[in-house]
Amino acid sequence: MKDRVAKIYLDTSVFGGYFDAIFEEDTQMLFEKIKLGQFKVVYSNTTEDELLGAPNKVQNLLANLSNDLKTRVELTEEAVNLADTYLAENVVGSTSRSDCFHIAMATINQVDILVSWNFKHIVNVKRIRGYNAVNMKLGYKTIDIRSPIEIIYNED
Numbered sequence: 001m002k003d004r005v006a007k008i009y010l011d012t013s014v015f016g017g018y019f020d021a022i023f024e025e026d027t028q029m030l031f032e033k034i035k036l037g038q039f040k041v042v043y044s045n046t047t048e049d050e051l052l053g054a055p056n057k058v059q060n061l062l063a064n065l066s067n068d069l070k071t072r073v074e075l076t077e078e079a080v081n082l083a084d085t086y087l088a089e090n091v092v093g094s095t096s097r098s099d100c101f102h103i104a105m106a107t108i109n110q111v112d113i114l115v116s117w118n119f120k121h122i123v124n125v126k127r128i129r130g131y132n133a134v135n136m137k138l139g140y141k142t143i144d145i146r147s148p149i150e151i152i153y154n155e156d
Helices: 010-015 023-033 043-050 057-065 077-087 094-108 125-137 146-154
Strands: 006-010 039-044 070-073 113-115 144-148
Touching: 006 010, 010 023, 010 043, 010 057, 010 125, 023 039, 023 146, 039 094, 043 070, 043 094, 043 146, 057 146, 077 094, 077 125, 094 113, 094 125, 113 146, 125 144, 144 146
Parallel strands: 006 039, 006 113, 039 070, 113 144
Antiparallel strands: none
């Protein structure tokens, strides 16, 4: 039996990490695994909006991914309400609303893993516990949140 391909939601920091001296090696390895079909990318209109301010080479990473390797999701009223609940429960401060949008969309669209380089507001044990406490309280599944380095290395 063939394993199901994991759906991973990429927040904007992962695209920027591709050309960042600190994160580029691991991010580029992640994109290679995506191109090999080892992961299916989920991204959102929020990601697209945030990428508008990025250099063209960063924007092109998403644009150049084959359509069969990616799925676009929308920021819905349900996602906004979930994100606002994260804020109301003080998981993060109000300046992190767009980060909450990413978490909410990944949760509602039942991705396997949200991937981010944002260690302050997203890939952070305290924050992850907070997001998942809200998710469970509201009847959503918990979300697995990891940095690229945590998902690119595995035993074959």
